[in-house]
Amino acid sequence: MHVRIPRTCKRFCxxxxxLLRKSRVCAxxxxxxxxxxxxxxxxxxxxxxxxxxxxxxxxxxxxxxDYVSSLSDHMTPVFVVGAMVNGKVKExxxxxxxxxxxxxxxxxxxxxxxxxxxxxxxxLF
Numbered sequence: 310m311h312v313r314i315p316r317t318c319k320r321f322c323x324x325x326x327x328l329l330r331k332s333r334v335c336a337x338x339x340x341x342x343x344x345x346x347x348x349x350x351x352x353x354x355x356x357x358x359x360x361x362x363x364x365x366x367x368x369x370x371x372x373x374x375d376y377v378s379s380l381s382d383h384m385t386p387v388f389v390v391g392a393m394v395n396g397k398v399k400e401x402x403x404x405x406x407x408x409x410x411x412x413x414x415x416x417x418x419x420x421x422x423x424x425x426x427x428x429x430x431x432x433l434f
Contacts, residue, residue: 360387360403363419367408376407377426390419 315321324344328334333345347354380386389403409422428434 355387356385359384360389362389362403362406363409363423364406365408365410365413367406369406370408370411373409373422373426374429377423377430380430388420388423390416390423 315324324334328344328346334343335341336343352360377386409419
């Protein structure tokens with residue numbers, strides 16, 4: 310299954326609106342389900358012991374490039390990024406609970422750090 314994410318914000322927002330209204334997005338020509346919303350609990354859909362939570366409230370501050378490069382090449386990591394004003398990411402189902410800065414960062418910045426570190430590890434660019 311392959312999905313091409315729209316390049317413009319307007320088209321991306323339209324895709325997400327369709328996803329939220331219908332709980333799935335299907336291909337126009339084949340009606341194949343391309344994206345769908347998974348039911349709770351989300352952790353049952355993720356690999357066990359390979360998920361990592363990022364939160365400002367974590368006491369373990371890491372440099373993301375070094376942290377990602379130390380992960381095994383034979384696993385698919387899942388990063389859970391805290392993106393809420395109040396509360397924090399639960400540590401219950403995660404392998405490691407980390408922070409990437411001593412200062413609170415936006416989710417966009419954290420996801421950018423993760424993507425950059427994975428690009429370096431997998432030599433994508």
